[in-house]
Amino acid sequence: xxxxxxxxxxxxxxxxxxxxxxxxxxxxxxxxxxxxxxxxxxxxxxxxxxxxx
Numbered sequence: 001x002x003x004x005x006x007x008x009x010x011x012x013x014x015x016x017x018x019x020x021x022x023x024x025x026x027x028x029x030x031x032x033x034x035x036x037x038x039x040x041x042x043x044x045x046x047x048x049x050x051x052x053x
Contacts, residue, residue, distance in 0.1 A: 013047075 002013040022035040 003010045004013055005011075022032040022039065024030040024032050
């Protein structure tokens with residue numbers, strides 16, 4: 001896993017922050033894994049295309 005320093009923390013480069021994952025039938029304990037995988041893949045590809053700071 002790739003980590004980045006933030007203040008005194010070592011955070012995963014694939015940090016989802018406060019992003020909510022899609023759920024099934026409004027049940028927060030039941031993640032829609034297919035939709036979540038699409039969303040995470042898009043976030044990963046978008047971050048990979050961004051200039052590194």
